[in-house]
Amino acid sequence: MTLVACIGGGQLGRMLGLAGLPLGLRFRFLDPSPDACAGEVGELVVGEYDDVDALVRLADGADVVTYEFENVPVEAAIGVGAVPGSRALEQGQDRLREKELFRSLGIPTARFGTLAETGLPALVKSRRLGYDGKGQRRLDVAGAVDDGEIAEELVAFDRELSIVGVRDGTGETRFWPVGENVHRDGILRVTRSPAVDAPQAEAEAICTALLDALDYVGVLAVELFEVGGRLLANELAPRVHNTAHWTIDGAATSQFENHLRAILGLALGSTAGARCVMVNLIGSVPPIGELLALPDARVHLYGKAPRPGRKVGHVTLLDPTDETVDRAVALATAAL
Amino acid sequence: MTLVACIGGGQLGRMLGLAGLPLGLRFRFLDPSPDACAGEVGELVVGEYDDVDALVRLADGADVVTYEFENVPVEAAIGVGAVPGSRALEQGQDRLREKELFRSLGIPTARFGTLAETGLPALVKSRRLGYDGKGQRRLDVAGAVDDGEIAEELVAFDRELSIVGVRDGTGETRFWPVGENVHRDGILRVTRSPAVDAPQAEAEAICTALLDALDYVGVLAVELFEVGGRLLANELAPRVHNTAHWTIDGAATSQFENHLRAILGLALGSTAGARCVMVNLIGSVPPIGELLALPDARVHLYGKAPRPGRKVGHVTLLDPTDETVDRAVALATAAL
Numbered sequence: 001m002t003l004v005a006c007i008g009g010g011q012l013g014r015m016l017g018l019a020g021l022p023l024g025l026r027f028r029f030l031d032p033s034p035d036a037c038a039g040e041v042g043e044l045v046v047g048e049y050d051d052v053d054a055l056v057r058l059a060d061g062a063d064v065v066t067y068e069f070e071n072v073p074v075e076a077a078i079g080v081g082a083v084p085g086s087r088a089l090e091q092g093q094d095r096l097r098e099k100e101l102f103r104s105l106g107i108p109t110a111r112f113g114t115l116a117e118t119g120l121p122a123l124v125k126s127r128r129l130g131y132d133g134k135g136q137r138r139l140d141v142a143g144a145v146d147d148g149e150i151a152e153e154l155v156a157f158d159r160e161l162s163i164v165g166v167r168d169g170t171g172e173t174r175f176w177p178v179g180e181n182v183h184r185d186g187i188l189r190v191t192r193s194p195a196v197d198a199p200q201a202e203a204e205a206i207c208t209a210l211l212d213a214l215d216y217v218g219v220l221a222v223e224l225f226e227v228g229g230r231l232l233a234n235e236l237a238p239r240v241h242n243t244a245h246w247t248i249d250g251a252a253t254s255q256f257e258n259h260l261r262a263i264l265g266l267a268l269g270s271t272a273g274a275r276c277v278m279v280n281l282i283g284s285v286p287p288i289g290e291l292l293a294l295p296d297a298r299v300h301l302y303g304k305a306p307r308p309g310r311k312v313g314h315v316t317l318l319d320p321t322d323e324t325v326d327r328a329v330a331l332a333t334a335a336l
Numbered sequence: 337m338t339l340v341a342c343i344g345g346g347q348l349g350r351m352l353g354l355a356g357l358p359l360g361l362r363f364r365f366l367d368p369s370p371d372a373c374a375g376e377v378g379e380l381v382v383g384e385y386d387d388v389d390a391l392v393r394l395a396d397g398a399d400v401v402t403y404e405f406e407n408v409p410v411e412a413a414i415g416v417g418a419v420p421g422s423r424a425l426e427q428g429q430d431r432l433r434e435k436e437l438f439r440s441l442g443i444p445t446a447r448f449g450t451l452a453e454t455g456l457p458a459l460v461k462s463r464r465l466g467y468d469g470k471g472q473r474r475l476d477v478a479g480a481v482d483d484g485e486i487a488e489e490l491v492a493f494d495r496e497l498s499i500v501g502v503r504d505g506t507g508e509t510r511f512w513p514v515g516e517n518v519h520r521d522g523i524l525r526v527t528r529s530p531a532v533d534a535p536q537a538e539a540e541a542i543c544t545a546l547l548d549a550l551d552y553v554g555v556l557a558v559e560l561f562e563v564g565g566r567l568l569a570n571e572l573a574p575r576v577h578n579t580a581h582w583t584i585d586g587a588a589t590s591q592f593e594n595h596l597r598a599i600l601g602l603a604l605g606s607t608a609g610a611r612c613v614m615v616n617l618i619g620s621v622p623p624i625g626e627l628l629a630l631p632d633a634r635v636h637l638y639g640k641a642p643r644p645g646r647k648v649g650h651v652t653l654l655d656p657t658d659e660t661v662d663r664a665v666a667l668a669t670a671a672l
Contacts, residue, residue: 001639018357021350021376023624024637024649040357041377252632267629288359293603296588301360303337313360 001026004260005062007055007082009036009044011302011311012068012240015248017041019256025264030058037303038068050076064263066218070238071129083263084218088238091214095127095235096150102233105209109233110225111153115142118153125150136186155232157225161195163203164221164244166258166268167211174258174271176251178203179243181223187309190329191243191278193250202231210236219244219259242280242311249298249316250276277320279328281313286331291315294331295324337362340596341398343391343418345372345380347638347647348404348576351584353377355592361600366394373639374404385409391416400599402554406574407465419599420554424574427550431463431571432486438569441545445569446561447489451481454489461486472522491568493561497531499539500557500580502594502604503547510594510607512587514539515579517559523645526665527579527614529586538567546572555580555595578616578647585634585652586612613656615664617649622667627651630667631660 002025006013009031017027017038027042034046047054050073059065059080066083070092078086091101099112111118120142126135127150138154145151160183165175180195181188194200207222214220221241223234244255253261253269261268284306291299294317301313315328338361342349345367353363353374363378370382383390386409395401395416403418406428414422427437435448447454456478462471463486474490481487496519501511516531517524530536543558550556557577559570580591589597589605597604620642627635630653637649651664 014357018354021354021639022634022636024621024639026376026639040362261628266625269628270632285360289602292597292605296606298358300358303357303360303362 002063002264003028003061004264005058005065005080006030006038006042006068007049007058007065007072007076007080008068009033009038010068011037011304013038014041014302015245015256015300016066016068016240016260019248019254020260023257023260025260028058028062030054035305040303049073052079055080066259066263068239084216084220084238085214088214088216088220088236092236092238093128095125095152098235099150099152101210101213105213107206107209107233108230110155112150115139115145115151118151121154122151123154125152155225155227157227157232159195159226160234161198161203161224161226161231162191162221162241162243163207163224164219164241164247164255165204165207165211166219166255166262166271167216168262168268169217169265171212172268173208173211174268175200175204175207176244176247176255176271177273179246181243185309187280187282187311188242189280189282189332190325191246193244193246193273193276193278199226199229199231206231206233214238218262219255242314243278245300245314246276246278246316247271247273248300250274250318275319277317277325277328279315279317279325279332280311281315281332282311283308285312286334290331291328294328296320297324297328338600339364339398340600341394341401341416342366342374342378342404343385343394343401343408343412343416344404345369345374346404347373347640349374350377350638351581351592351636352402352404352576352596355584355590356596359593359596361596364394364398366390371641376639386412388415402595402599404575420552420556420574421550424550424552424556424572428572428574429464431461431488434571435486435488437546437549441549443542443545443569444566446491448486451475451478451487454487457490458487459490461488491561491563493563493568495531495562496570497534497539497560497562497567498527498557498577498579499543499560500555500577500583500591501540501543501547502555502591502598502607503552504598504604505553505601507548508604509544509547510604511536511540511543512580512583512591512607513609515582517579521645523616523618523647524578525616525618525668526661527582529580529582529609529612529614535562535565535567542567542569550574554598555591578650579614581636581650582612582614582652583607583609584636586610586654611655613653613661613664615651615653615661615668616647617651617668618647619644621648622670626667627664630664632656633660633664 009029029038177194178198179191179193182190221237225232247254251273296318345365365374513530514534515527515529518526557573583590587609632654
């Protein structure tokens with residue numbers, strides 16, 4: 001029986017488990033919380049991510065170790081030989097190095113660095129440990145930018161897109177259709193796939209450059225801004241990604257299954273996708289009966305306790321009407 | 337958090353769990369084996385099905401108790417208030433009562449009873465605890481039929497079909513497309529859905545009569561023989577059924593999800609289905625890489641130790657070519 005170990009036991013780990021159990025895989029997760037929701041689909045090792053003893057227990061007997069979030073301590077990832085490798089983590093954990101990587105590969109980005117480089121207004125972000133809009137502030141007049149921060153040009157983008165791809169150990173790559181994303185308060189609310197008039201080839205070229213440069217194995221997501229028909233890379237996530245959750249129900253092979261296939265040396269599956277809209281459930285869960293009553297809806301709850309701003313589930317709507325999307329968004333919003 | 341308890345922790349329980357976890361449900365299973373494969377998706381109570389203490393532990397705090405096989409002791413099912421109710425179990429456990437139920441509802445069957453009633457050749461089956469062809473013998477000349485046995489006319493059927501339906505507590509029913517089934521050595525090997533020129537309306541009428549007569553809540557399967565364009569009911573199974581495993585990948589709502597919806601009082605989901613072929617993996621698992629390489633294949637392994645005649649997984653092929661079906665059957669057969 002093949003054992004997959006995963007650093008992090010949140011909903012991404014849980015969905016990796018749900019995708020892998022039908023392949024006969026078993027799972028073990030490391031998470032600081034004894035309530036980590038991935039514990040329902042595998043063994044849970046409770047410990048901090050830099051706790052060497054816990055990491056040893058996580059990796060003991062595992063056929064592969066992976067991770068479900070990008071703030072895994074790099075030393076921990078190296079110590080257990082995690083896949084994708086530590087290079088992607090190092091880049092993904094530091095917004096400055098991430099942007100420099102984009103630049104080194106000729107991938108366009110917003111201007112970044114000091115305020116002299118970005119101009120005003122600018123977004124000042126902590127270089128490390130920011131997610132879901134946390135650790136960000138806007139500067140309209142000149143102000144201090146710490147060493148631990150990076151200034152970025154405030155981009156008046158037309159829309160936010162993302163490309164999610166997978167690369168296996170032989171260098172083969174596949175990409176799901178580009179999604180169009182709506183954030184509010186820094187948290188993803190809705191992804192529509194494929195994006196209308198999606199710049200698929202351009203987005204795939206950006207993702208390919210990153211996958212190859214990092215000699216990456218597994219699923220990688222790149223968030224993009226579209227500005228005047230041009231793509232700017234905003235950030236990468238070296239893991240399965242919220243903007244591709246629709247692939248569970250709407251793609252021939254989900255991002256979760258293909259991540260597992262890649263890290264286990266199995267052939268990648270087709271990434272062909274149907275027209276879908278995914279709506280995140282944030283903070284609390286609407287009545288399940290109302291979610292299930294949405295036409296062609298697939299409901300995914302994570303078994304997490306409700307808490308403001310917390311992702312507790314998502315609903316995927318297959319080939320929905322605008323009315324169904326509106327209804328799903330209203331349900332998700334009313335539950336806040 | 338809603339807790340579903342299930343008597344039996346085999347692959348059917350496991351697939352109920354995999355369908356229910358995304359709905360935010362939790363699971364607890366009762367099984368005599370500490371290795372029961374449903375234990376990977378919920379809590380496992382190890383005990384015999386008639387062990388009152390174990391049954392109490394199973395049902396403690398559960399929102400609903402269900403079962404995944406038809407040989408649950410009826411007293412045990414009654415004791416924990418299992419859904420579907422005990423009537424379906426009583427009928428399903430005894431081939432004579434099952435056939436008498438069919439007759440009482442005007443549902444055609446093969447002749448049954450004594451050899452005088454069936455003629456020769458006949459199949460003699462144990463009335464109780466038979467499955468997958470076990471407990472059956474063929475009589476070509478007159479012989480003894482015990483009290484614990486039932487004789488059945490040996491039907492030269494044209495093909496074997498099955499109808500799987502679901503009924504909720506309000507009496508609403510839904511049916512998946514009729515499947516065409518191929519057995520070998522008494523074990524299901526292949527289901528094709530929908531069956532070519534499927535007698536959908538006639539099969540639904542049979543299933544509806546049974547669902548209503550039993551005031552049934554949950555998924556019910558009826559195995560049918562087609563003889564000269566006419567349907568004969570062979571047996572019923574008061575549970576999710578192997579011939580509808582394709583619904584996980586090929587139907588809008590799987591049999592597992594709709595069973596859970598029904599027993600939890602949630603609205604039933606659409607049973608619309610795509611063209612699929614399901615191939616059972618019996619006895620051992622072919623190399624997973626070869627299974628995953630089949631075009632549009634969805635692989636389901638149950639995490640069970642291989643053993644001759646044991647169902648260890650299945651593969652669903654979506655809208656396959658004949659060549660793909662042949663290849664899948666060859667893989668499944670070569671692994672034996």
